[in-house]
Amino acid sequence: MSKIVTREIDLDGRKLKLETGRLAMQADASVVATWGETVVLCTVATQPLKTDLGYFPLSVEYVEKYYAGGRITGQRFIKRETRPPEEAILAGRAIDRAIRPLFPKEFTNEVQVIVTVLSFDGINDPRVLGFIGTSAALSISSVPWAGPLGVTRVGGKEDKFIINPTLEEIEHLDMDLLIASTRDKVAMIETEAKEVKDEVVFEGIKEGHKQAQRIVELIEDLTKEAGKEKLAISPLAEEIEKAVMEGVKTEAKKRIEAALFDTDHPWHEATANFIKAELSVQYAETLTPQIVSGVFDKVAKEIMHETVLEKGKRVDGRAMDEVRPINIELDILPRTHGSAVFERGSTQVLAIATLGPLSVSQTLEGMTGESTKRFMHHYNMGINPFSVGEVKRIGAPSRRDIGHGALVEKSLVNVLPSEEDFPYAMRVVSEVLAANASTSMASLCASTLALLDAGVQLKNPVAGIALGLLSEGDKFQVITDMQAVEDFYGEMDFKVTGTVEGVTAIQMDTKLIGLSFKIIEEALKQGKKAREFIIAKMNEVQPKAGELSKYAPKIETIHIKPEEIGLLIGTGGKNINGIIARTGAQIDVEDDGTVMISSADEEAIKKAVEAISGMFRTFEVGEVFEGKVVRIAPFGDFVELTPGKDGLVHVSQMAPHRVEKPEDVVSEGQTVKVRVTEVDRQGKIGLSMLFGTDIKPESEGSPRFRSGEAGRPREGGSRFGGGERRDFGRGNKPFDHRGPFDKKDRY
Numbered sequence: 001m002s003k004i005v006t007r008e009i010d011l012d013g014r015k016l017k018l019e020t021g022r023l024a025m026q027a028d029a030s031v032v033a034t035w036g037e038t039v040v041l042c043t044v045a046t047q048p049l050k051t052d053l054g055y056f057p058l059s060v061e062y063v064e065k066y067y068a069g070g071r072i073t074g075q076r077f078i079k080r081e082t083r084p085p086e087e088a089i090l091a092g093r094a095i096d097r098a099i100r101p102l103f104p105k106e107f108t109n110e111v112q113v114i115v116t117v118l119s120f121d122g123i124n125d126p127r128v129l130g131f132i133g134t135s136a137a138l139s140i141s142s143v144p145w146a147g148p149l150g151v152t153r154v155g156g157k158e159d160k161f162i163i164n165p166t167l168e169e170i171e172h173l174d175m176d177l178l179i180a181s182t183r184d185k186v187a188m189i190e191t192e193a194k195e196v197k198d199e200v201v202f203e204g205i206k207e208g209h210k211q212a213q214r215i216v217e218l219i220e221d222l223t224k225e226a227g228k229e230k231l232a233i234s235p236l237a238e239e240i241e242k243a244v245m246e247g248v249k250t251e252a253k254k255r256i257e258a259a260l261f262d263t264d265h266p267w268h269e270a271t272a273n274f275i276k277a278e279l280s281v282q283y284a285e286t287l288t289p290q291i292v293s294g295v296f297d298k299v300a301k302e303i304m305h306e307t308v309l310e311k312g313k314r315v316d317g318r319a320m321d322e323v324r325p326i327n328i329e330l331d332i333l334p335r336t337h338g339s340a341v342f343e344r345g346s347t348q349v350l351a352i353a354t355l356g357p358l359s360v361s362q363t364l365e366g367m368t369g370e371s372t373k374r375f376m377h378h379y380n381m382g383i384n385p386f387s388v389g390e391v392k393r394i395g396a397p398s399r400r401d402i403g404h405g406a407l408v409e410k411s412l413v414n415v416l417p418s419e420e421d422f423p424y425a426m427r428v429v430s431e432v433l434a435a436n437a438s439t440s441m442a443s444l445c446a447s448t449l450a451l452l453d454a455g456v457q458l459k460n461p462v463a464g465i466a467l468g469l470l471s472e473g474d475k476f477q478v479i480t481d482m483q484a485v486e487d488f489y490g491e492m493d494f495k496v497t498g499t500v501e502g503v504t505a506i507q508m509d510t511k512l513i514g515l516s517f518k519i520i521e522e523a524l525k526q527g528k529k530a531r532e533f534i535i536a537k538m539n540e541v542q543p544k545a546g547e548l549s550k551y552a553p554k555i556e557t558i559h560i561k562p563e564e565i566g567l568l569i570g571t572g573g574k575n576i577n578g579i580i581a582r583t584g585a586q587i588d589v590e591d592d593g594t595v596m597i598s599s600a601d602e603e604a605i606k607k608a609v610e611a612i613s614g615m616f617r618t619f620e621v622g623e624v625f626e627g628k629v630v631r632i633a634p635f636g637d638f639v640e641l642t643p644g645k646d647g648l649v650h651v652s653q654m655a656p657h658r659v660e661k662p663e664d665v666v667s668e669g670q671t672v673k674v675r676v677t678e679v680d681r682q683g684k685i686g687l688s689m690l691f692g693t694d695i696k697p698e699s700e701g702s703p704r705f706r707s708g709e710a711g712r713p714r715e716g717g718s719r720f721g722g723g724e725r726r727d728f729g730r731g732n733k734p735f736d737h738r739g740p741f742d743k744k745d746r747y
Contacts, residue, residue: 005226009218011035012164014124018136018218020226029141029228033133037121039068042133044141046111046231052290057110058100062092062130068120069367085366086402091115091127093403095134097509098180098188102146106233111143120367123166128153131180136219142228146513148219149180149187150212154204156196161204163211175201177506179208183216185514191506193498194414195460198524201503205520256300260315260485261307270389272296301489308470308477314486316345321480321526323465326537330453337549338454341433342446345483348434351446353454354427355552357598359588361425374425375413379405379443381432388435404440405430408464411444411497411505412451415459423555423596426456437484438466444497449538455548462504463534464497467523471512478522480530492519496527500535553586555598556605560616562593568615575615575643583607614642619685623676629666637662639674639687647685649674654689665689 004021017034024030027043034040049057065081066073073079084092095115103111115130131151139148155162156175170176175196180188186209191201259271276296280289307313314320324345333339338353361374382401385392397405408430416426428450430443441464448462468482469492478494479486487493491512497505508515508523548554560568568589569576576587585599585608597608619641627639627647636650649672651659659665666672678686 007218007222018222020140029137031133031137033129035124035129037119038124038126038129039119040126040129040133041116041118042137043114044137044143046109046143048109052108054290054293056103060092060096060113062088062115064088064117064367066367068117089399089402090406093399094190095131098149101511102513104144104233107144122368125167132215136222139219139223140227142231144230144233148216149182150215151180152208152211153178154208156204159200161207175204177204177208179205181209181212182514186520187514189506189508192410193503195499195502195504197502198528202521202524256303260304304489305470305472309472309475320477323481323530323533328541330449330541330543335551337552338450340446340449340453342442344442346434346436347438347442349442349446350431350433351450352429353450355454356425357555357586357588357596358423358425375416376427377405377409377447379430381439384432387432407440407507408444408447411462411464414504415462417457423557437482437487441466441495452542454552460499460501461535461538462497462499463531464495465527465530467494467527468492476519478526480526494523498531500532553598553600554602554605555596556609558595558609560593560595564616565589578643579608579611611643615645619676619679621676626671626673629668629670629672632662632668637666639672647687649687649689
């Protein structure tokens, strides 16, 4: 049995414990991280590859288990975890971005990190714990890694910071910032904010870095006792690399420079691949194509860095803080609810907004139960290979597509109108039609415009910008709106989104072992300037706010008493489905009695509102209705006045003469004209079919039954022998063939 090593600290009033040596001992390294009652298992495994892939084969999987929250999935036929939810994919991507730059470039073994949530208390964030556990597992493993990383979550509220807030506290904060740091640098930033000032965000980053040092110290302490000897690295032979470098520089430097700085023909991956292929043929006898490709990229990177840092020149001639030319078109698709094309340089995105009732909101299932979200953004680039001039198989959305879509969603969610003011579900799809870097930020700008085009009243327009970095030692240059070649040969991807009021999201990763505060501050400064410039361009063309698309469904909200929901729905949904069938409107009912009626046809909404209002209206004596006979009894017939609301016509009120059997006068389904003669304290209604001279003086009010008359109500029964039809199951919930209706039943 392996030696069990444990280290723990008090982390903001809750015990954080790291333990190794107890679970998953066949892995190269494993750490069980516990925070409160949230428990995460983090494992690291590595193995050499038979062939060089030309890139570092790292994979990070974040796995949520339903049992962690004490749940069995609500799916009917599949009860095990299958495809990871979007939140798990995003958590895995965030961990990957933080740890990847800390591996030596010469290390080419395959590395797999798996983070498994074993227990979740609903208080302590398993994602933060997964970060910490991963950092600890890599630190004690045999894998060469320049960690550890400390990870901290910083919440912001009214310029005050809350370190490692609980999940409940996060719901009420203005800023949610996740930061991963080494001893002296920031390795990764993720932020969601409600238009928080750039200066406040920067202070939050510094505070997060400071607090992360406690985690760094904890992992270093664990590593001293439990750490393994690191694997040896086999770099390229220096003499071979040097010889090849000189050969490439001599024979290809001019070609690389010409291709890099050709403003008429922007650098594409195909450009580099063409030159690499020629060099690979030339050096085929001594070097593999992978080595030639790596050396080529190193030379190209050196050329770009030298030109930018020494000459102050970018590949397309722009200033360091200059945004590429912008072109915007709105409402280009005739039948969609909202559409916009946003072009920045040679990056082009078409965004389409679609509105719908809240019933089409997305249902999410997680470790603690189900939830819904009414705003969805989907980003498509992987299924559009033409956007980069390639031919590829089209499949499911990639993890990258999911990540970019989530970033745009996070950037917009806090500027949307409230559900009370705008009771719509919203879906925006961003189709990347041409890609030359910064496609996610172009998608954000296009999505903002598409929502405005659909008539969604945003608090403020949102724009985004991607900032890059070229550095050499202490010398650096932040570049605004980087294009693909600057991204590929640069060292930072700092995406910042926001309005003129402040930041709504940040996603930062780097190829360096962290960034200094000076670089981050400069990136925020240039990012603010750029997004204000872009928003000004968007404001020049944005549509008039509040004009809902004529093709979007209209929604009207009314309120009934919660105890009246059963009557509205009816047995097996009979009443509400009847209204839907007659009017063509869609009806959604909430637990609090809120009823939302939606349709693209305003007349359908009007009819549905009238039908529902009629069910709960107050009936007055003397009112006249035309209703359908829904049931015949020996003592009279029941007439439906409004959906779900009946009244009784006693046999004595059916004709001016004596009626032996109601069937002699009416038949079921027949439409008859009736008059309200009485409404009792329970709301039950007495009706008469007698009008004018047919009315008998003794007929007004409740019928006087004579002794021995057929159909006489039994003792204690209703004086009308019937009334409104209400069928309730236990707990005053209506039943249908599936059992009682649950919360938020929608039809």
